[in-house]
Amino acid sequence: MQIKQILTFGSYLQEKYGKRVYKVPISISGFTCPNIDGTVARGGCTFCENDSFSPSLDKVQPLKGFHLNLDSKENPHLERQLKQLEEQFSTLSKRLRRDYGVEKFLVYFQSFTNTYAPFETLKALYEYALSFDDVIGLSIGTRSDSVTDETLSYLGKLSKEKEIWIEFGIQSVYDVTLERINRGHDSVNMRTWIGKAKAHGLNVCGHLIFGLPGETKEMMLYTAREAYGWGIDSVKYHPLYVVKRTALANEYARGEFKPISEEAYIDVLTEAILMKPENISVQRITAGIDDDSLISPQWCRNKNRQIRHINAALKQVGLKY
Ligand code: SF4
Numbered sequence: 001m002q003i004k005q006i007l008t009f010g011s012y013l014q015e016k017y018g019k020r021v022y023k024v025p026i027s028i029s030g031f032t033c034p035n036i037d038g039t040v041a042r043g044g045c046t047f048c049e050n051d052s053f054s055p056s057l058d059k060v061q062p063l064k065g066f067h068l069n070l071d072s073k074e075n076p077h078l079e080r081q082l083k084q085l086e087e088q089f090s091t092l093s094k095r096l097r098r099d100y101g102v103e104k105f106l107v108y109f110q111s112f113t114n115t116y117a118p119f120e121t122l123k124a125l126y127e128y129a130l131s132f133d134d135v136i137g138l139s140i141g142t143r144s145d146s147v148t149d150e151t152l153s154y155l156g157k158l159s160k161e162k163e164i165w166i167e168f169g170i171q172s173v174y175d176v177t178l179e180r181i182n183r184g185h186d187s188v189n190m191r192t193w194i195g196k197a198k199a200h201g202l203n204v205c206g207h208l209i210f211g212l213p214g215e216t217k218e219m220m221l222y223t224a225r226e227a228y229g230w231g232i233d234s235v236k237y238h239p240l241y242v243v244k245r246t247a248l249a250n251e252y253a254r255g256e257f258k259p260i261s262e263e264a265y266i267d268v269l270t271e272a273i274l275m276k277p278e279n280i281s282v283q284r285i286t287a288g289i290d291d292d293s294l295i296s297p298q299w300c301r302n303k304n305r306q307i308r309h310i311n312a313a314l315k316q317v318g319l320k321y
Helices: 008-019 078-100 117-132 149-158 175-180 187-199 216-230 247-253 263-272 303-316
Strands: 021-026 104-109 135-142 161-170 203-210 234-237 281-284 294-295
Touching: 008 021, 008 104, 008 281, 021 078, 078 117, 104 117, 117 135, 117 149, 149 161, 149 187, 161 187, 175 247, 187 203, 203 216, 203 281, 216 234, 216 263, 234 263, 247 294, 263 303, 281 294
Parallel strands: 021 104, 104 135, 135 161, 161 203, 203 234, 234 281
Antiparallel strands: none
């Protein structure tokens, strides 16, 4: 059987720009999430480890007790956030150039909800990121209930010149599941705002989680099919695992949640990839965490092994990642 390469995000970018393009993950102090700060809910999604609102990844000290939201009237810490952005980008991009010969970058606003701040703050951060050497664009991680028409319209204009991605956590299209994981918004909200992002000409990446509480394989595949139908351009697949200091860890301890097995994950993943339109690139096929915070399942500890197992299963159906 001839083995076909799945379109990866890396190859999509390489094809378009003729060079290796890597995402540089950034975490800005002061950003949070409406599902944590009490605007929508408290505590966040049940699987989210959000003890420390904004982890410090660099020399700039985190801003203790300062958190932005969509209604913040002023941001006295903007200069500090810009500095933090510059330092993180500089450190990580140097490393990527040195270790992997990467020549072009996408600045990836990754932690928490990166459109959940006053418009002027977002504009300043995005434009500063785009001014760095060899940055071809942005990827902005957010929630569908935390984008505004103003931000989408502005990003849509930027996307005429730059590679602009917006990443939405979809996880599941079942409202019963979204409630169970304390997501704080429903599936209509996701469909609506993904549609608006597409209408503004933005590239959309959807994050899907397989193994959510109460979900069957059919539900997971239905979610994937729906998300593809919403017009996403790229996808990240993720198994649900339990980490310490989360509501899910308590559910797990009480015997109310059983993590997905590796076999079941690979089975649903393979089918989800088989039904995926070929033009939707894949950014992630699994997730691993090899530290003390992982409670279960243990197969999520070794990402290389997972990828080997996934590729063996994909080979059976004529695909490779
Ligand atoms: S939306 Fe993201 S940051 Fe917010 S609580 Fe859920 S997982 Fe955590």
